[in-house]
Amino acid sequence: MAGFNRNLTLVTTLLIFHQLCSNVSCSTSNSFTRNHTIREGDSLISEDESFELGFFTPKNSTLRYVGIWYKNIEPQTVVWVANREKPLLDHKGALKIADDGNLVIVNGQNETIWSTNVEPESNNTVAVLFKTGDLVLCSDSDRRKWYWESFNNPTDTFLPGMRVRVNPSLGENRAFIPWKSESDPSPGKYSMGIDPVGALEIVIWEGEKRKWRSGPWNSAIFTGIPDMLRFTNYIYGFKLSSPPDRDGSVYFTYVASDSSDFLRFWIRPDGVEEQFRWNKDIRNWNLLQWKPSTECEKYNRCGNYSVCDDSKEFDSGKCSCIDGFEPVHQDQWNNRDFSGGCQRRVPLNCNQSLVAGQEDGFTVLKGIKVPDFGSVVLHNNSETCKDVCARDCSCKAYALVVGIGCMIWTRDLIDMEHFERGGNSINIRLAGSKLGGGKENSTLWIIVFSVIGAFLLGLCIWILWKFKKSLKAFLWKKKDITVSDIIENRDYSSSPIKVLVGDQVDTPDLPIFSFDSVASATGDFAEENKLGQGGFGTVYKGNFSEGREIAVKRLSGKSKQGLEEFKNEILLIAKLQHRNLVRLLGCCIEDNEKMLLYEYMPNKSLDRFLFDESKQGSLDWRKRWEVIGGIARGLLYLHRDSRLKIIHRDLKASNILLDTEMNPKISDFGMARIFNYRQDHANTIRVVGTYGYMAPEYAMEGIFSEKSDVYSFGVLILEIVSGRKNVSFRGTDHGSLIGYVRLFSLTINFQV
Incomplete structure (x- = not known):
């Protein structure tokens, strides 16, 4: 009997609790119907528990609002507000579905202060909070039939999956309006949206006045933000729907490259747009970009024309x-x-x-x-x-x-x-x-300049003929420049270096050689003196008059290594002195010729010994260990001990040269970049280097740092130890040398 009474009491308690929950909601699900009400302390939580809907009070305020925010993220980050213009004055408000099927907020006197204000086909509706953060009012019998959604009525935040309508006949769509202040969600004086007239673009307005614009959308980026190409999340995200709706509307949307990322764009109360990504490791928002971010990005900063x-x-x-x-x-x-x-x-x-x-x-x-x-x-x-x-x-x-x-x-x-x-x-x-004037004037000037040009040409020919012997003697004297001249830093021309480095400070005092002296040293760039060839051009062996050997890198006219890379070599290597870095002896800049003169490395590059089976025996394990140590010392010097903090960006076996004693020397600084000592990384939209040696964050997002060189050094170590090229695994199950080298925790500890 006692057991029966206990069971009866339990059943009665459950029935009472169920009835209370029916009236008051006790809701922690992702949806509710007409039979439920969201009150203070209740909430809707999306299916994946990413977002939460409920009542909140902004910072430094006593007013109550219904909003959506990220669940389990502190401080509370609100992405949508319902009653931003009509707050509740107390804690007696409620969110419910009215008799006509609309979603409404009522105060303590049961007066409606906010409504979705649509006309559902029936009052049998349900409110659902999706994992995207979208609150939807739809038919309870057919949840594919939507009547209203918060994504079509945003406040200040643009979330992945949200669609912004674009229709030229409807004009500007100022979809996003920021809070008036961080404690007041009511609409501020700024707005952000799409201007569809002409080529569509994003615009930030201050009242009716433009504050910033993105430039036209070209189906890949906004042309006024060229650095969009640097960010993977940028490139992947923005899409424009196609084809248009019946009324001619298309929709701008954004999809995150990783669906598990929390990404958001919002417009601050002061009219600045920001993009954030949630960092799960440090539990904080990372700021990815903001606009306007520079003086010139401010609208029409310099006036017309x-x-x-x-x-x-x-x-x-x-x-x-x-x-x-x-x-x-x-x-x-x-x-x-x-x-x-x-x-x-x-x-x-x-x-x-x-x-x-x-x-x-x-x-x-x-x-x-x-x-x-x-x-x-x-x-x-x-x-x-x-x-x-x-x-x-x-x-x-x-x-x-x-x-x-x-x-x-x-x-x-x-x-x-x-x-x-x-x-x-x-x-x-x-x-x-x-x-430049009309056609008649142009014709007259053409005749005048032609006559003057013909006269000057004849004069030059006469001077060359008259002083042929003196000129020949002068050029021959240039050929007698020796390596001792290099050591004494004798300067044969000052103007070329100015052309190269312009106004850069701390220009290296580097010897400049004439083309004739270099041609003489290399036997007019004879084929038998050719040491190798690459994307930059050709490397030749040269001999000066006292027998000192040099290596000459001659850039071809089709060289991918342009003037900037050439300047890099001069500005960097000339300032660096280390036994594991190749030494730059001088350069030649004459007409279209650009050449660099290095100390000669008789054993050439490391890749010849690693990947040529006939030479692999020259590198025993002790020598390989010494080569690894030498490269490490050179890299440490570049990163920590030199006058400049330098990131090489193209460390690979072919850029490691070996002297007579097989000591390694790092070469080819054309892609290198100088960091200040407070700088730990940088970005570039021009990713250069050799695939297979690039760190993933550099290859994909253009982010490079000391870690980029360390990654390349790690690949190089694997090549030195294994004797296999990193790229030799293409088309195999491993894909790369890194995939081939596997660590085991059981019987086999290491396999190469």
């Missing part, structure tokens, strides 16, 4: 008028007030009585963020695009933009920025007189 360049100091002229234009107010311009912009020096001639040959023409600007308010014309041919602009007297400029097509500008050219990398070329319309 002017270009802003962030590579320049503002006091020394960050703003400059386009060629053919001048400041509207020169006195303001002199005082570094560029807001007035620029104006044409000479009006356009279109529709006016023209002097023959004075028609308008175009001048090109390269590496530019194209101006705002451009129109897209359905042409993909440069000449056709030019003709469209030339025939329209109101056309100020045109550009053929990859991924967009022909763009023309009929309004003032505003908000232009110059990029060191990326950007587009834009053709600016100018009066014919600003393009």
